[in-house]
Amino acid sequence: MAILVTGAAGFIGHHVARALLARGEEVIGLDDLNPYYPPQLKRDRLAALAQAPGADRFHFVEADIADHEAVDAAVAGRPVDRIIHLAAQAGVRYSIENPRAYARSNLVGHLNLLELARRLEVGHLVYASSSSVYGGNDALPFSVDDAVARPVSLYAATKGGGELMSESYSHLYRLPMTGLRFFTVYGPWGRPDMAVWLFTDAILAGRPIRVFNGGDMRRDFTYVDDVVAGVLAALDRPPPDDGAPKPGGSRAPHSLYNIGNSRSEQLLTLIALIEAASGREAVRVFEPMQPGDVKDTFADITATTRDLGWSPTTSLERGVATFVPWFRARHGL
Template sequence: MIDLKEILVTGAAGFIGGFLCKKLVEDTDCHIVGVDNMNDYYDPSIKQDRLSMIRDSDRSGQFDFIVGDISDMSSMQRIFESHTFDVVVNLAAQAGVRYSIQNPSAYIESNLVGFFNVLEMCRNYPVEHLVFASSSSVYGSNEKVPYSVSDRTDSPVSLYAATKKSNELMAHAYSKLYDIPCTGLRFFTVYGPMGRPDMAYFKFADKIANGEPIQIYNMGNLQRDFTYIDDVVEGIIDVMNQPPIRNMDGVPFKVYNIGNSNPEPLMRFVDVLEEVLIDEGVAEKATAHELLPMQPGDVYKTFADVSELEKDFGFRPATRLEEGLRAFAQWYVSYLGQKNAE
């Protein structure tokens, strides 16, 4: 276990980063430094709302926020020079599978150059543990399910996935060369309140609210291991506190899946989402479904084998799909009110 005093969270205004910082200020007495470049890839007002959420929970002044970009080495150096971090949690990244097809340079800059800068800072300003975000996308079009961390991940079907696999390789190299304890976390379709508007469930909600047809790919024949944000944050905090033991090669490096380990058919997900949005007064009835072919970079099914995380930390997701989507729908009501008032 680490005696945590100061933690850096990159991507602190992001979906996972925001809820992680909130939980840390609520449940620890650590000093948390959050960094985010606040870009406009999606509605920046949601990022501001997440920061407000953190500050509302920060009763002791534990949280400091810095507008900064991990791809800017000089900016990162200034941050590390003025703090002594015990743990770094790197969640900053350019997200989105489909956007990586349209704008690949953004992924190279943030996910590769930016992560290199984080690794360099952890080398030059040693930390006890670097925890970094990977993705279930690294499994590509693997047909074997559930996905195990021991499965091959050398056939990515999107540039986003390729950058996340590259992060794992880069971290392993730095862990071996410079003895930096590193843990990578492969997230599986994280959802919940204040989520990313580019995620399918958020887009579906927008369409349902406006009475417009929902576009559903692969003719609806998709399954996803939807994982509620609170369960993800619990897993991250468990991992943060315990750096990996050295593997057979003597490298302090480990990768885990964080998922619900219960893939849901996409059509059932849509049905539950429509039901809770109707219950919360967002819509009067279900909307039409437009069934389309599979999209480039997409995969048929994601399914996390979390046995390693369960064995090492006792991790067990506790949030049922109905509960998680109900919480999203209740937040979405207030989000719509805010948007309509603008």
């Protein structure tokens, strides 16, 4: 039996697929290699997977999750018993520029994966949600039992919509599902639109960095290895269909968990750590808060640790000290 990993050429998907191969799993990877950021980075991730231990058990299919026929064809003739659904249109700010891309991928695409899971009667569907669903919530840290009815970006609204669709399918068809709300993931093979990458690139090149809200922002930065460990811990523990309330409030076999470092770090702290790892000082350009952004994020991982036996192990200091040398090596700096 195989595990289907959508978004396998993406940042988190690449690392999850590698970890699954390392523990002996058969993996079908699906990705459309879209140009939201340079597709060459995605091809390079796939090339690295092709050299990873267990690569002979990795089968890649280029397909768009919004195309239900392509999704069905990707698994035709291959027995799939679990799905890790990580593919999505990412990015808060881009959702203001190109909102239809988010409806297509995060709503239609998510529905297609739910339909596939229903048809195949998979044993467990683990899917990526986002800390963005907490939107305008003021109480910190964010708990999976908090109300999430005030999204401040379309991206957040579509990720929250994915959670609601998953709840309906789990209720109707008793499909075990787990949604994971990721908090600001960073690390090697990361996304070029994320702060850690953007700041490192600019600082090493001597370009100014844009610091929003005068630097008065905090994020729960989560290292990718910890995220992968959380995904696998969730995969191995499908929620029972026992009628008891799950994290997030469902009485269907559908749980929600925060995957975060459980530390809310000042943005200026991140910049200082990148400066130290780079050996260069940043040129800061302070700008107002951007539309769709939130000031603070902070994950309450009590339920995650209790139910999944998971907790993060990588500090921001150690994570940045690992990422910056990787970035230098990749770019020949």
